Amino acid sequence: MANTTLKTRILLNNKTAAEWAKDTETVWLKGEFLVESDTKKCKIGDGVKKYDELTYAYLTPEEVNSIVAQSSHTHSNKAILDATTASFTTALLQKLNAIAAGAEVNVQSDWNIADSSSDAFIKNKPTSMPASDVSAWAKAPTKPKYTATEVGADPTGSSAKALTDAKAYADQKIADLVNDAPETMNTLKEVSDALDANKNVVDALNSAIGTKANQTDLTTHTGNADIHVTKEKKTAWDGAATHAGSAHAPVNSERNTITSIKKNGSAVPINEDRSVDITVPTKVSQLANDAGYKTTDNNTTYSLGVAANSSANGTAKIRLTGSDAKNTDIAIKGAGSTSVTTDAEGNLIVTSADTKYTHPTGDGNLHVPATGATNNGKVLKAGATAGSAAWAQLTKADVGLGNVDNTSDATKSVASAAKLTTARNINVGGAVTATAASFNGSANATINVTSLNAAKLVLNSGDVLILDGSI
Numbered sequence: 003m004a005n006t007t008l009k010t011r012i013l014l015n016n017k018t019a020a021e022w023a024k025d026t027e028t029v030w031l032k033g034e035f036l037v038e039s040d041t042k043k044c045k046i047g048d049g050v051k052k053y054d055e056l057t058y059a060y061l062t063p064e065e066v067n068s069i070v071a072q073s074s075h076t077h078s079n080k081a082i083l084d085a086t087t088a089s090f091t092t093a094l095l096q097k098l099n100a101i102a103a104g105a106e107v108n109v110q111s112d113w114n115i116a117d118s119s120s121d122a123f124i125k126n127k128p129t130s131m132p133a134s135d136v137s138a139w140a141k142a143p144t145k146p147k148y149t150a151t152e153v154g155a156d157p158t159g160s161s162a163k164a165l166t167d168a169k170a171y172a173d174q175k176i177a178d179l180v181n182d183a184p185e186t187m188n189t190l191k192e193v194s195d196a197l198d199a200n201k202n203v204v205d206a207l208n209s210a211i212g213t214k215a216n217q218t219d220l221t222t223h224t225g226n227a228d229i230h231v232t233k234e235k236k237t238a239w240d241g242a243a244t245h246a247g248s249a250h251a252p253v254n255s256e257r258n259t260i261t262s263i264k265k266n267g268s269a270v271p272i273n274e275d276r277s278v279d280i281t282v283p284t285k286v287s288q289l290a291n292d293a294g295y296k297t298t299d300n301n302t303t304y305s306l307g308v309a310a311n312s313s314a315n316g317t318a319k320i321r322l323t324g325s326d327a328k329n330t331d332i333a334i335k336g337a338g339s340t341s342v343t344t345d346a347e348g349n350l351i352v353t354s355a356d357t358k359y360t361h362p363t364g365d366g367n368l369h370v371p372a373t374g375a376t377n378n379g380k381v382l383k384a385g386a387t388a389g390s391a392a393w394a395q396l397t398k399a400d401v402g403l404g405n406v407d408n409t410s411d412a413t414k415s416v417a418s419a420a421k422l423t424t425a426r427n428i429n430v431g432g433a434v435t436a437t438a439a440s441f442n443g444s445a446n447a448t449i450n451v452t453s454l455n456a457a458k459l460v461l462n463s464g465d466v467l468i469l470d471g472s473i
Contacts, residue, residue, distance in 0.1 A: 019043075022053050030056070092211050095204075098197060101190050433458035 016037035030036060030047025036056070037044050045056040061069070112122040139146055150156065156164075187193055197204055215223075223229075231239075263270045263278050270278055283289055380393040383400075425442035433455045441447040 025053055028052060095207065095211065098193060101194060103194055103198075433460075 014035045014037050016039045018040045019038045022036065022038060029050065029052055030045075032047060032049035034047035035044060036047060036053060042062055044059045045053065046059045047056065110122055111124050112120075113124060113127065115122045115124070117123055118125070133141075187196055263272075263280075265280055270280060272278055377393045380395055382391055383394050384391050421444040422442045425440050427438040428441050428447060428449060429438040430436045430449060430451075434451050435453040435455075436449045436451045439447040439449045
């Protein structure tokens with residue numbers, strides 16, 4: 003592929019360590035460098051973890067020098083024992099106690115060494131052997147002979163092989179005893195010196211081992227369910243204790259006790275089963291009738307007396323007692339004798355036929371036509387003369403679209419359209435070069451970007467430009 007050189011100055015994402023610590027939500031991109039500007043440390047995002055979950059990518063020169071300085075140090079034998087993480091078992095203690103004081107792992111004695119400070123020096127070696135120490139069979143001119151079978155030897159072996167096998171066996175046992183011990187404790191003498199120097203520690207270990215529980219007793223104890231409280235039992239006991247300590251009978255219990263039940267001021271007796279039965283009406287017919295209230299479903303007729311100053315074909319008024327006349331008078335006017343009946347269902351006042359209202363049918367008082375196919379979607383249009391109104395569909399001339407906003411129909415904005423009369427090309431400019439796309443509104447158009455001028459890019463606050471150099 004072709005390579006294009008883009009001259010840039012890359013500013014890595016950097017903040018102070020304190021500023022990074024405040025961001026506990028952002029998950030950083032895989033491979034993104036995150037620099038602590040004050041400590042000169044760096045972390046690299048993995049696309050999964052947040053900043054505080056990432057580890058530093060490298061050490062500073064000061065941290066390297068500190069680690070190098072710590073690599074050279076001295077310590078006592080006790081410090082080694084304190085740093086030991088493996089368990090010190092009874093078997094290991096017995097093995098150490100069986101080692102003689104001053105013993106060493108690798109000792110090659112030499113009869114000819116006269117220096118008593120040498121590890122190879124043989125102390126109290128005899129200078130001669132008395133004849134009395136020699137067995138009689140050794141002094142006899144004819145020495146006894148034994149077969150290999152009698153002494154348990156391999157008749158096919160050789161002394162050289164026996165020596166090699168013995169040496170290999172001894173070396174292995176010594177290596178097992180050392181068992182990758184540190185350099186300062188890989189000889190029996192060093193182990194013995196360490197035990198002598200830390201006698202208090204050894205005594206404490208012996209004391210602790212002596213107080214350990216027997217394995218059988220421990221297993222029996224831990225497996226005894228009768229003497230141990232489970233988590234479920236403890237939860238139940240805690241609940242019982244809380245309940246026992248709660249106030250079952252508060253001091254105000256007397257005030258909260260109902261001593262009497264009354265209905266309309268009269269006490270209601272309590273039945274033998276300590277229950278109270280109060281019958282509540284559920285419908286109007288169960289209520290007792292009273293003056294001024296209507297509780298029946300029959301029509302009620304009231305006779306109204308005509309006032310003395312009223313004449314035939316005059317006006318009768320109904321006035322609510324004690325009310326303001328001008329606000330409460332109900333006037334009923336009719337020709338001749340007029341009967342008024344109250345409808346119990348809707349509380350309507352129905353008069354005789356000669357007083358019923360009839361809507362006029364003259365000019366300006368036409369009713370809305372009945373629904374149906376004949377007049378569906380039509381409006382009532384006034385004619386040029388009185389009484390010439392008719393139902394008809396609206397026309398373009400009725401609405402006057404040609405005169406709306408003083409513009410013609412051809413130049414008005416259209417809210418939506420199937421397609422443009424003339425297709426238009428859509429292109430982009432600025433930092434992006436793309437192939438123009440033709441668009442007439444009938445379908446979506448796609449603009450293919452062919453190049454990008456990075457020098458003209460402008461990133462707003464909060465935008466992120468990712469330069470991916472991976473191949």
